[in-house]
Amino acid sequence: AQSVTQPDIHITVSEGASLELRCNYSYGATPYLFWYVQSPGQGLQLLLKYFSGDTLVQGIKGFEAEFKRSQSSFNLRKPSVHWSDAAEYFCAVAPNNAGNMLTFGGGTRLMVKP
């Protein structure tokens, strides 16, 4: 069975600092990979996705993620964090041959210091 691990439960960064959120997956083949963001009391919003091709993908709100097959990782990055980025971030995978049923990681809560 596939699984997703987000090793960092909480991360605190200063506003303007760079950010990297880690995501590792376990799956027999390369799955489809996603990052979602959830603000308090809200649903999930898709930040970016990777299906194939260029391993560096750009998303909304200035986020990017890099797929590394050798490390089974799909880490999310942002060069300069804004206070409005404080939220919970979820990495998710979908089997590449079985539809858009997602398996989510446990999430990383990002706090931003002024």
Added chain:
Amino acid sequence: DAGVTQSPTHLIKTRGQQVTLRCSPKSGHDTVSWYQQALGQGPQFIFQYYEEEERQRGNFPDRFSGHQFPNYSSELNVNALLLGDSALYLCASSLGTGAGSPLHFGNGTRLTVT
């Protein structure tokens, strides 16, 4: 353009009772998926409906059932509620069931079982 709408936003039930949650998909979408998000965890896939049939199901007991109507809206029913059913229930819609069809999430229904 209305996004995914869920009702009610909050609900309190007693153990053993039954509950029905409702979801209207984003305009133009024909597929509805349901996820359960326990406090402090990532969402877990319950099931997906397409063409009024359950297409995929996660690891949830038969107490969890659903329905999709001809207008693509959907209901999630949970019978014989347990304390452990307390969670945020998220509805997501998409155009089709393929992995290339991104999910759009509603803000969820917060269910508390006492």
